Amino acid sequence: MSVGTASYLARRAxxxxxxxxxxxxALKDTLNWAVHRHLFYSDADALREKFEANKQVADVxxxxxxxxxxxxTYNKWRHPDPYIVPWAPGGTKFCRNPTPPPxxxxxxxxxxxxxx
Amino acid sequence: MASALRSAVLRRIQVPIARSTVINGSQMTAxxxxxxxxxxxxxxxxxxxxxxxxxxxxxxxxxxxxxxxxHFQKDLGLDSLDTVEIVMALEEEFKLEIPDxxxxxxxxxxxxxxxxxxxxxxx
Numbered sequence: 419m420s421v422g423t424a425s426y427l428a429r430r431a432x433x434x435x436x437x438x439x440x441x442x443x444a445l446k447d448t449l450n451w452a453v454h455r456h457l458f459y460s461d462a463d464a465l466r467e468k469f470e471a472n473k474q475v476a477d478v479x480x481x482x483x484x485x486x487x488x489x490x491t492y493n494k495w496r497h498p499d500p501y502i503v504p505w506a507p508g509g510t511k512f513c514r515n516p517t518p519p520p521x522x523x524x525x526x527x528x529x530x531x532x533x534x
Numbered sequence: 535m536a537s538a539l540r541s542a543v544l545r546r547i548q549v550p551i552a553r554s555t556v557i558n559g560s561q562m563t564a565x566x567x568x569x570x571x572x573x574x575x576x577x578x579x580x581x582x583x584x585x586x587x588x589x590x591x592x593x594x595x596x597x598x599x600x601x602x603x604x605h606f607q608k609d610l611g612l613d614s615l616d617t618v619e620i621v622m623a624l625e626e627e628f629k630l631e632i633p634d635x636x637x638x639x640x641x642x643x644x645x646x647x648x649x650x651x652x653x654x655x656x657x
Contacts, residue, residue, distance in 0.1 A: 435638060438614050438615070438618055439634045439635075441615050442621075442637060445618065445622060446622065469615060502631065503629060503630065503631040506631040
């Protein structure tokens with residue numbers, strides 16, 4: 419395999435990864451914008467159609483420009499307050515400790531418990 | 535030389551695993567759940583069943599072809615965007631949040647089962 423082919427394939431693989439991640443983020447964002455689940459389904463179909471419409475594009479530079487345009491659009495319409503799973507960074511339960519159950523007593527002896 | 539010696543020594547050393555925890559002279563018998571999400575971990579069979587259930591419910595998948603060793607694109611005839619959708623459905627099923635780069639690597643059933651089973655927060 420020549421160097422040119424290898425670099426072409428590497429570039430294509432990077433582009434495919436960018437598209438997958440862009441689609442994933444955009445799909446999550448669609449769910450954030452939808453106030454009901456049944457509204458999400460049609461929005462998700464519309465998003466999928468936007469991606470499918472450019473499936474056959476073969477020119478590498480054109481693909482790069484399209485991905486850039488897609489990422490710009492995604493960043494422009496990103497939800498300001500997205501849903502975050504509670505334990506994840508930014509979630510409501512992140513870094514919160516549960517209260518100890520009743521019956522547990524803490525004796526503050528400042529580390530001298532074993533000495534006296 | 536030093537690394538060879540070190541690996542040779544490390545191969546000989548064995549540390550016995552303590553079988554019980556002794557606190558204040560009394561043996562801990564039960565592990566107390568300390569948080570509301572529950573410390574009970576999913577067992578493997580439950581993870582496998584629920585993952586397969588999610589994949590079978592995906593509209594473009596033929597349910598009869600789904601088994602725990604299936605690859606989404608090679609065996610089920612899906613494309614990469616369908617894989618993204620399946621991984622997102624799995625995230626919702628197990629209440630997970632998988633980072634984008636890691637979610638991108640999940641492209642087959644065994645990988646998904648392994649990732650979800652090893653995730654401490656899956657429920």
